[in-house]
Amino acid sequence: MKIYQTHKAPNPRRVRMFLAEKNIEMNYQEVDIAAGDNLTPEMKVKNPTTKLPFLELDDGTCIGETVAICRYFEELEPESPLMGRSALEKAQVEMWQRRVEFHLLQPVSMCFVHSTGFFKDRMKPIAEWGSASGENAIAYFEALNEHLSKSEYLVGDYFSIADITLLCTIDFARVVKIRVDEKYTHILDWYERVSSRESAKA
Amino acid sequence: MKIYQTHKAPNPRRVRMFLAEKNIEMNYQEVDIAAGDNLTPEMKVKNPTTKLPFLELDDGTCIGETVAICRYFEELEPESPLMGRSALEKAQVEMWQRRVEFHLLQPVSMCFVHSTGFFKDRMKPIAEWGSASGENAIAYFEALNEHLSKSEYLVGDYFSIADITLLCTIDFARVVKIRVDEKYTHILDWYERVSSRESAKA
Numbered sequence: 001m002k003i004y005q006t007h008k009a010p011n012p013r014r015v016r017m018f019l020a021e022k023n024i025e026m027n028y029q030e031v032d033i034a035a036g037d038n039l040t041p042e043m044k045v046k047n048p049t050t051k052l053p054f055l056e057l058d059d060g061t062c063i064g065e066t067v068a069i070c071r072y073f074e075e076l077e078p079e080s081p082l083m084g085r086s087a088l089e090k091a092q093v094e095m096w097q098r099r100v101e102f103h104l105l106q107p108v109s110m111c112f113v114h115s116t117g118f119f120k121d122r123m124k125p126i127a128e129w130g131s132a133s134g135e136n137a138i139a140y141f142e143a144l145n146e147h148l149s150k151s152e153y154l155v156g157d158y159f160s161i162a163d164i165t166l167l168c169t170i171d172f173a174r175v176v177k178i179r180v181d182e183k184y185t186h187i188l189d190w191y192e193r194v195s196s197r198e199s200a201k202a
Numbered sequence: 203m204k205i206y207q208t209h210k211a212p213n214p215r216r217v218r219m220f221l222a223e224k225n226i227e228m229n230y231q232e233v234d235i236a237a238g239d240n241l242t243p244e245m246k247v248k249n250p251t252t253k254l255p256f257l258e259l260d261d262g263t264c265i266g267e268t269v270a271i272c273r274y275f276e277e278l279e280p281e282s283p284l285m286g287r288s289a290l291e292k293a294q295v296e297m298w299q300r301r302v303e304f305h306l307l308q309p310v311s312m313c314f315v316h317s318t319g320f321f322k323d324r325m326k327p328i329a330e331w332g333s334a335s336g337e338n339a340i341a342y343f344e345a346l347n348e349h350l351s352k353s354e355y356l357v358g359d360y361f362s363i364a365d366i367t368l369l370c371t372i373d374f375a376r377v378v379k380i381r382v383d384e385k386y387t388h389i390l391d392w393y394e395r396v397s398s399r400e401s402a403k404a
Binding site: 048049061063064065067068069071072075076086087088090091092094095098099103106124126128129132143146147 | 250251263265266267269270271273274277278288289290292293294296297300301305308326328330331334345348349
């Protein structure tokens with residue numbers, strides 16, 4: 001079993017941190033996406049979307065999508081659950097995971113690809129959309145700070161995959177010079193709590 | 203318990219169809235988003251993102267995000283599971299759910315809001331991004347058709363929430379004049395199978 005990844009990107013880090021929280025050891029194979037090594041015919045058979053990370057099982061079955069990989073291990077090794085314990089908590093984790101993805105990770109990613117031209121050999125950047133996406137991401141910090149004023153983690157006092165997603169997003173956002181303003185003290189307190197976990201080094 | 207929704211939008215339909223597959227009865231309260239009835243201070247307390255649908259439990263707890271609402275009922279009423287049965291199947295459902303969302307539902311939604319100006323009173327449409335998003339959505343049909351040439355549903359012979367998402371997306375795409383080309387026979391065969399389910403009328 002192994003995971004194909006690019007070490008510096010935010011989505012592979014989400015998976016590494018998730019597995020570290022569960023004490024699951026993993027083999028990682030680095031793929032050079034800038035060189036297009038994810039776009040070869042052999043790789044497209046395994047991973048048609050060409051996005052990283054993806055998991056290859058010993059029988060050759062491949063699972064793409066960050067959260068799908070995490071869900072596989074959540075189900076396989078349910079100790080230290082990171083996707084919720086009760087029905088309500090599972091729904092709340094799903095809700096916050098998606099809020100962070102839709103309102104922060106995706107806008108930051110859009111800002112990155114449309115502003116920097118990092119993938120301009122394989123898609124057409126639209127600068128105006130890159131800029132608007134960056135503004136949308138920054139605008140979400142207000143609501144997030146308000147929520148974290150009442151909650152230790154995104155879902156009450158329960159550390160979850162949603163916190164992993166938020167940490168990896170905030171760190172990734174530095175690439176496009178988006179930082180949490182010092183007025184958002186509740187986000188910054190949360191950041192201290194989560195970034196000091198051993199798994200954050202994974 | 204009730205769900206706040208706009209009947210015609212694709213995300214509330216995903217939830218209605220999911221609940222219909224599980225034979226769960228629900229109360230729905232219609233919200234006029236064009237009039238901004240989702241933006242009032244009272245509604246923002248319940249649902250800070252202002253997106254629909256959201257679920258309100260009898261104790262006042264609110265759950266936003268389509269898939270979070272579905273997950274709540276999947277956990278609460280695990281008969282007729284729609285999010286997978288084994289660890290591998292749950293991962294595959296998550297993978298296809300997200301592929302359809304990222305490569306089809308979100309591009310179609312972006313095309314809708316950035317091309318039609320439907321929400322131009324609350325966000326600035328970028329026509330070039332709307333147009334590119336429509337092209338991205340159409341481009342995904344090729345990979346989808348290839349996959350459905352080998353698979354009865356998105357995850358083998360198992361009907362899942364991912365199929366619900368795909369059906370609701372294809373039907374919604376008509377609003378921006380995106381239709382499945384007749385050359386994509388495997389998608390059209392799949393469409394026949396899924397749209398003829400009783401739950402598709404929900």
